[in-house]
Amino acid sequence: MIPVRRTLPTLAVIALLSPSASSADFGFDNAKQLFTTYCISCHQAKPASGGLNLESFMVPDSLVQRGPKWNSILNRVRNSEMPPRGAPAPPSEQREAFTTWLHEALKKEACSTGISAGAAPIRRLNRAEYSSTVRDLLNVQMDIGAGLPMDGAGGEGFDNAAETLFLSPVHAEKYLDAAKTALEFAAKDPRSRAKFMISTPRPGVTPREAAREILTAFLPRAFRRPVDDADLQVYLGLFDIAQKGKATFDDSVLYALKGVLVSPQFLFRSEDPNPNPQPRPLDDYALATRLSYFLWGTTPDSLLLVLAKAGKLHDPEILQGQVARMLRNQRSFDFVQSFVEQWLGTRALGQTVQPDAKLFPAYAGDEELRGDVRYQPVLFFREILANDLSLLNLIDSKFTITTKKLQKLYGLSIDPPRKDRGSQPQRIELPEGTHRGGLLGMSAILAVSSHPQRTSPVLRGKWILDAMLGTPPPPPPPDVPALEEPTGPAPRTVRELLSQHRANPVCASCHSRIDPLGFALENYDAIGRWRDQESGKPVDAKGTLPDGTAFEGPDQLKTVLMARKDVFIRNLTNKMLGYALGRGLTLKDSCVVDTIVADVQNHDYRAGALINAVVMSVPFRYQVESTRAKVVTK
Ligand code: HEC
Ligand code: HEC
Known part of the structure; x- marks a missing residue:
């Protein structure tokens, strides 16, 4: 490889503790001037670098019409990626004034259409969630996640972010192994058996009837929602196959249950798509699931499912009561530690x-x-x-x-x-x-x-x-020499x-x-x-x-x-909302963050106010229009 000698960025930008005084006076005309001086030479009509012609961004209307592209301009300039190294760059105060102004302008635009729910991408249970979920379903006390691959961090820096939770063939195989181990372990432990082997073939009860009873109870718990007969038939079918192969009753049931534990409905958290352009409240089961994975890192317990069945979870009093109950429960330790x-x-x-x-x-x-x-x-x-x-x-x-x-x-x-x-x-x-x-x-x-x-x-x-x-x-920058070590004759x-x-x-x-x-x-x-x-x-x-x-x-x-406590609280709110939603936040979410921060301030910065405001927020309780998401395999 040929070593490349790179020059240092002229002046790096950091919007640090206090935005510079000049950002308040910055306006659209200043942005135009900055483009003309530092960008247009490369970004004008044919051939426009990166396919970006900045001439069409010289009118204020473009902030409304071309929001996503403006957002990309914001990011490239904020990260000192544009102008590229070697080209004349604006001094850091001007860059900072520009990005502060642009961020505010885009946010204002994004918020003017009201608070939006944001996307809720389908995601795989991460390693810790899978482990806790199987633990609770089968009542087994073992860390079955130990053999699963580590999850990367996405979005706001957490390993529950949908961006990273696809299913690779390696994952599929490891999850199959983990399901097998957990079930074999559970089948031998009387306390675990009592949790799911709720029926046996007795005089007057055929093996198939017993299996049906077991699956009827197990499936809604595993899928975190009611199941229909078609779902049931799929897994009864697995039981039948094992029986035909002369497997024992126990082994045949375990075979069917293994199928459940590696099914997409179990492995993935997906919500019924909303076909309408208007955002709508999540159905209660989906809300129970979001709540449970947020505050416990595991599957909803029977009380949450009972409330979901009764259609009561959206009632603010009941919802906040559940939040308080869940935070008191020992399981919330997993959430606190993970977060x-x-x-x-x-x-x-x-x-x-x-x-x-x-x-x-x-x-x-x-x-x-x-x-x-x-x-x-x-x-x-x-x-x-x-x-x-x-x-x-x-x-x-x-x-x-x-x-x-x-x-x-x-x-x-x-x-x-x-x-x-x-x-x-x-x-x-x-x-x-x-x-x-x-x-x-x-x-x-x-x-x-x-x-x-x-x-x-x-x-x-x-x-x-x-x-x-x-x-x-x-x-x-890449070519900074390391610090001398503070040792030697004259430390x-x-x-x-x-x-x-x-x-x-x-x-x-x-x-x-x-x-x-x-x-x-x-x-x-x-x-x-x-x-x-x-x-x-x-x-x-x-x-x-x-x-x-x-x-x-x-x-x-x-x-x-x-003295910067509100900057701190805003950052913590960003992190908490990102963690709760399991995705990276967008500019649109910053309107929601504003309202949560205000709520926390009004409640003397109390911790409960933050959790409640996150749970009550539109992105947590609503879903936007979506088409049936496909399971991503990579
Ligand atoms: C010396 C030439 C040059 C200058 C000056 C320059 N750019 Fe770029 N820009 C490029 C090239 C080449 C690309 C495509 C490669 C890439 O994406 O890094 C690009 C890509 C971009 C992109 C991504 C394109 C897209 O559609 O998302 C943005 C945004 C951008 N530039 C903004 C700016 C802004 C704003 C300035 C001025 C502050 C600027 N650039 C100055 C050469 C330049
Ligand atoms: C764009 C911002 C930026 C510029 C410009 C910059 N640094 Fe840094 N520097 C950092 C950051 C951030 C770190 C911490 C890196 C990390 O996380 O490991 C760092 C780390 C260092 C360290 C390691 C400190 C330690 O305790 O190990 C040294 C030494 C250093 N920089 C020296 C320099 C010198 C000398 C220059 C100028 C030639 C320079 N830096 C320019 C951002 C910068």
Whole structure:
């Protein structure tokens, strides 16, 4: 391969903490001017690069008529992909003003036609959902998902996004294996058998009648909706085939059930298509299914199905009552863990992120501590949800969840000391000055945004911008040299090493916004322990953002973030809605997000308000016009 020498982007854009002042004055005429200066040379009539002739976008009406194309312009400019490298590019303030203006203009257009339900693509149950669903159907306590292929992340960054959940031949085979294993296991366990082997051939009951009874009860549970006789006949047919092959009654039933567990109606979540151009409320069974996979990650239980049958789930009082019940149930732990670990990136702990065992032996060698570290953010979120507390506790809080081991790691002495062995996580009130409130005081967050051997203010700054504020910096240019390691005869602090690149204006265009946030966390080492010194020098935890906002240490950083609490809540809402819908959000969804954010604000930022508003939202409860979706196989 021939190495390509690429130039750095002239100035990279990041719509970071505060949109620049100039975006407010930006208008359509400025956009035209930007096109003329930086785009039109390549994008005019024949031959138009990429088939895009920007001359027809020079009239405001085009915002209405050509929304999707404008959206693609927004994305290409925002990601610094247009103009291409090497061509003259607008300065970063102008680019940012343009993208901020365009985003607002398109959103206004998208929202002017009212809130829309958005697409609800058909999707396969992901690995965790399949596992929990089979567990609940057969009452087996085994992780049958272990042998299934991992799912990629799509949309808002979650592994339940329809975009990635197609069915490959590899998947089909593995699911068949998993179904077989689970059924064989269940058939041997009396408690499992009682759940689905509800009939046997007795005097006066033919094997076929017994099988029919079993399937009649099993199919609606497996398919999450009532079934008709044609469905039943398909699986009775499988039973018949096995019987003809001289299989025992048990084996014949299991053969039919295996057919159920690999059928598209079971493996895929699909909803009856809406043939009308008008959005309509989902049917109750589909709503029960959405609700159950959102808050439990598994199939609806009998109460949800009973309410669906009675047609009561759309009643707001009943629906919200169910949400409260489901959140109290132990199964909601799966939702919290799945959501929090994917949102915050802490699932990578112990997998792709491992603090160095030589430098941090006490951490690396203690499995229990590692577990405590990983579960802390999950249990903290669950505490907030279970007690309907303010979501702003995630930014800063006067309490946290710890075990004795975590308290030791954090140097926390709690008064009165805990009497129990301390291995169970417990809520503790934090005395002043412990620096352990909110997510940023947690080892899991501080470790997942560090390198194995050292902290990285860059990675921590990026983590805050991405996970907390939803404004990730663009990826670094390809030819940046790696940081020298802070070792050698005259060891330097990571901060000193980084100062080199902030002196270079090209590097500074990104790093002046990323690094200061991370500097404020330099008092935490790579596994989140407090330190006052690094490489023999006092820690310097001062940071100043490009707009002049200055702060020192985690407590002041949290104050800065608290002043941006609505940016944080909007990002969390985006994540929660994306997770609930199991798809990436579109510009149209941002109108819905606006209304949810307003609702959360009106309820003092309480966690329950967010979940309720998501469940009550139009995209969650309605479906748009759709034709019968085809099962995608790749
Ligand atoms: C030096 C030539 C050049 C300049 C200047 C340029 N582009 Fe492009 N553009 C291309 C080429 C070549 C493609 C097709 C390849 C691709 O998609 O990357 C393209 C593709 C695109 C696309 C995708 C086409 C589509 O239909 O979705 C968009 C959008 C776009 N450009 C917008 C812009 C905007 C906005 C500017 C100015 C800010 C700009 N471009 C400046 C060369 C250019
Ligand atoms: C377009 C924005 C952008 C520009 C421009 C940029 N960087 Fe970065 N840089 C990043 C991001 C984002 C990361 C974090 C990458 C990651 O996630 O691994 C990073 C990471 C780094 C790191 C690794 C830090 C660590 O702790 O390991 C160094 C060193 C670095 N950049 C130096 C530079 C230098 C020197 C320049 C200028 C020549 C530069 N960067 C220009 C965005 C940028």
